[in-house]
Each structure stands twice: as structure tokens, then as C-alpha cells.
Amino acid sequence: MQSLRADVVVVGLGAFGSAALWRLAARGVDVVGIERQGIGHPFGSSHGSTRLFRVACMEHPGLTPIAQKSLQLWTELGERTGEVYVRQTGSLNVGAPDSHPVSGARRAAAEAGASTAELSHDELTSRFPQYHVAGEDVAVWDPGAGICYAEPTVRAHVAEAQRLGATVFPHTMVTTIDLSSGSVTVRTPTIDIQAEQVVVCAGAWLGKLVPGLPLSPRRTPLFWFQPKDLASDAFRLENFPSFIWEFPDGRGLWGHGSDEDFGVKVGLDGAKRSRDFDPDELDRYIHPREDIAELAAAIASSFPDLDPEPVKVIPCMVTDSPDGQFLVGRRDERLVIAGGDSGHGFKHCAGIGELLAQLTTKEAPYTDASFVDPMRY
Numbered sequence: 001m002q003s004l005r006a007d008v009v010v011v012g013l014g015a016f017g018s019a020a021l022w023r024l025a026a027r028g029v030d031v032v033g034i035e036r037q038g039i040g041h042p043f044g045s046s047h048g049s050t051r052l053f054r055v056a057c058m059e060h061p062g063l064t065p066i067a068q069k070s071l072q073l074w075t076e077l078g079e080r081t082g083e084v085y086v087r088q089t090g091s092l093n094v095g096a097p098d099s100h101p102v103s104g105a106r107r108a109a110a111e112a113g114a115s116t117a118e119l120s121h122d123e124l125t126s127r128f129p130q131y132h133v134a135g136e137d138v139a140v141w142d143p144g145a146g147i148c149y150a151e152p153t154v155r156a157h158v159a160e161a162q163r164l165g166a167t168v169f170p171h172t173m174v175t176t177i178d179l180s181s182g183s184v185t186v187r188t189p190t191i192d193i194q195a196e197q198v199v200v201c202a203g204a205w206l207g208k209l210v211p212g213l214p215l216s217p218r219r220t221p222l223f224w225f226q227p228k229d230l231a232s233d234a235f236r237l238e239n240f241p242s243f244i245w246e247f248p249d250g251r252g253l254w255g256h257g258s259d260e261d262f263g264v265k266v267g268l269d270g271a272k273r274s275r276d277f278d279p280d281e282l283d284r285y286i287h288p289r290e291d292i293a294e295l296a297a298a299i300a301s302s303f304p305d306l307d308p309e310p311v312k313v314i315p316c317m318v319t320d321s322p323d324g325q326f327l328v329g330r331r332d333e334r335l336v337i338a339g340g341d342s343g344h345g346f347k348h349c350a351g352i353g354e355l356l357a358q359l360t361t362k363e364a365p366y367t368d369a370s371f372v373d374p375m376r377y
């Protein structure tokens with residue numbers, strides 16, 4: 001058994017943990033990252049090619065500064081590495097004027113200063129004829145939005161952290177986080193690490209490592225589609241930017257057009273999905289009836305020029321909290337956590353990594369993150 005000492009250990013190097021590792025290493029902190037799988041693996045919540053990036057965040061206006069911090073940090077990282085981590089093509093929040101996407105984006109604009117533009121029903125349907133909009137739906141245009149790149153970003157965070165001096169143990173499972181002495185001991189089958197603090201970002205497994213959190217893993221596959229007319233460029237990203245669309249029955253679609261060689265990504269909000277399972281037991285099979293039929297029907301009626309049969313489906317999961325907000329903050333003098341992504345965390349991960357680094361090093365946070373404080377539970 002190997003033993004090590006460090007200032008901080010980060011457990012779990014998915015979206016949140018890889019960003020925390022990077023931002024701690026950027027401050028010269030002696031930091032060790034431990035990941036049960038390989039870096040950028042497909043068994044948690046951060047795999048697949050892309051995620052939606054939004055600035056006028058309907059979920060809470062306090063998220064706007066966090067998305068903006070991610071954008072700033074990824075832009076700086078991209079200038080160093082020559083890679084692009086966010087592509088800003090704008091995005092549409094579509095629905096009835098009082099729907100969550102429309103009213104939430106308006107609230108982010110009013111309270112957090114996110115820049116937005118309103119599209120009437122006629123403007124929406126004439127500028128975006130791909131939408132088959134029943135009723136009088138309108139849209140809020142979020143010009144700073146677009147897509148971000150999931151797996152490459154996680155790998156880039158970890159590579160940058162290592163370049164800045166972080167030590168990383170992939171394929172190493174944390175079995176115990178022992179807070180019983182004056183420091184913290186993080187135990188794995190092959191190495192024990194003693195540290196001043198631990199930052200636990202274990203995604204769907206967070207509740208297993210830190211008991212007492214009200215977290216609920218939910219199975220949520222990722223789907224890709226193709227236009228019926230393969231020669232058409234109507235569903236390319238520049239013509240069909242990212243969107244969230246709420247239907248009158250409360251369900252809704254989200255997605256974005258094809259980028260480079262990726263297909264058109266579309267998912268269904270409000271679909272019946274299994275939840276509260278042990279993430280080690282996630283059903284990784286795709287079931288045509290349960291997983292695809294409801295989404296295919298919604299696509300057939302909403303985007304009639306898309307082939308409703310998916311060309312690719314991969315399993316994934318999100319971890320819900322009761323209020324749909326993250327749990328980011330301190331649980332104990334030596335224990336900081338980030339989780340409860342509730343299906344909208346990727347765009348915020350670099351900004352959350354920065355908050356975690358500031359918390360751990362006792363710097364003032366760059367924004368008020370009290371709405372995600374885990375002590376609210």
C-alpha cells in the first residue's frame with residue numbers, strides 16, 4: 001500500500017472534478033485527483049460529444065455568471081491549447097410566453113444582465129422553418145449560447161492540471177473518505193492519501209461517498225438524428241442552433257444541429273425514466289419502445305423534416321436534487337462537494353471548478369453561489 005500527502009484531494013474527475021483539479025493546480029495548490037475509470041470515460045454523466053451552452057439560464061439567474069466564468073476560462077485555455085471548447089452560435093428558448101424556457105430566460109436577462117432578444121411567433125417560424133410550432137409559441141434568443149464539447153473538455157482540464165503540477169490516479173476507486181482525525185484520509189485499494197481537505201465530485205455516486213444528500217440518479221440516454229434529406233443543410237448547427245422548447249403539456253425537446261461529423265442531437269424533457277437506482281446498476285441497454293418511441297413521436301410532430309429514427313443512442317445519467325439546483329459548497333471543515341447536476345451542469349463546470357478552488361483556498365468567491373449551497377439540505 002502506497003501512502004501520500006497532499007493539500008487537497010479531488011475525488012471523481014468528470015466535469016466538475018476535472019475542473020476543480022485544474023483550477024486548484026492553477027493556484028499552485030498541491031493537489032491529487034483520483035478517478036475510478038479512465039479520463040473522459042463513458043460510464044458517468046460527462047460523455048458524448050457535446051452539451052448545450054446557455055448564458056440566459058432559465059434554471060436560475062445566479063447561473064449566468066457561472067456560465068460566463070466557464071466561457072472565460074475555456075477561452076483562455078483554448079488560446080493556450082489551440083482547441084475550441086465552446087462554439088457560440090446562439091440558442092432559442094421556445095414555448096408559450098409564460099413557459100419555463102421563455103420566462104426563465106427573461107428572468108436571467110432582467111436579473112443577471114444576460115443579453116437576449118425576443119422573437120415573436122411569426123419571427124420564430126419564418127427565421128427557423130424547421131420548427132413545426134402549433135399554438136402561439138414565441139422564443140427568447142440567447143446570443144452568447146451555443147454548444148460545448150464534453151469529453152475533450154474533461155480531458156483538457158485534466159491535462160492542463162497535470163501540466164500545472166497536479167498528480168492524477170486514473171482507474172483508482174476511492175473506497176472511504178475518513179474525516180475522523182484532524183485531517184482527511186482518502187482510501188483506495190492501492191493508495192492512501194492524507195490531505196487537509198477533500199473535494200468530492202463523484203456525480204451519480206456522490207451520495208454513496210457522502211451519505212445524507214438528497215440526490216437521485218436518473219437514467220437519461222443521449223440521442224442523435226439525421227435529416228430526411230441528407231443533402232439538406234437545414235439542420236446544420238449554424239442554421240439550427242441549440243434550443244430548449246417546452247410543450248403545453250410540460251414535456252419538451254432540447255438539442256442542437258449537427259456540427260462537423262456529429263448528428264443532430266435531440267432529447268426529451270419530461271420522459272418517464274428510471275431513477276433512484278444504484279449507479280453501478282445503470283441499465284446500459286437501449287430499449288426501442290421505452291427509450292425511443294415517445295421521443296420519436298415528439299420529433300415527428302415538431303421537426304417533420306428530421307427522420308424520427310435515431311442514428312445513435314448511448315446511455316447516460318443525470319443526478320437530480322429536489323430543487324433542480326446543484327449542490328456546490330462546504331459540508332464540513334475538510335469536506336467540499338459538487339454534484340446534483342440535475343441535467344444542466346456541464347456548461348457551468350469550469351465556473352464551478354473555480355468556485356471550488358476559491359472555497360478550498362478560502363478566497364472570496366467571484367459570484368454569489370449561496371443558492372447552490374449544499375447546507376440548504
Ligand SMILES: Cc1cc2nc3c(=O)[nH]c(=O)nc-3n(C[C@H](O)[C@H](O)[C@H](O)COP(=O)(O)OP(=O)(O)OC[C@H]3O[C@@H](n4cnc5c(N)ncnc54)[C@H](O)[C@@H]3O)c2cc1C
Nearest residue numbers: 012014015016036044045046052174202203341345346347
Ligand atoms: C443526456 C444528457 C444531456 C445533458 N445535456 C446537458 C446540456 O445540454 N448542457 C449542460 O450544461 N449539461 C447537460 N447535461 C448535464 C451534464 O452532462 C452534467 O451536469 C455533468 O456532466 C455532471 O458532471 P459530474 O462531474 O457531476 O459527474 P461525472 O462526469 O459523472 O463525474 C463523476 C466522476 O466521479 C467518478 N467516481 C465516482 N465514484 C468514484 C469513486 N468512488 N472513486 C473515484 N472516482 C469516482 C466517476 O467515475 C465519474 O468520472 C446532460 C447530461 C445528460 C446525461
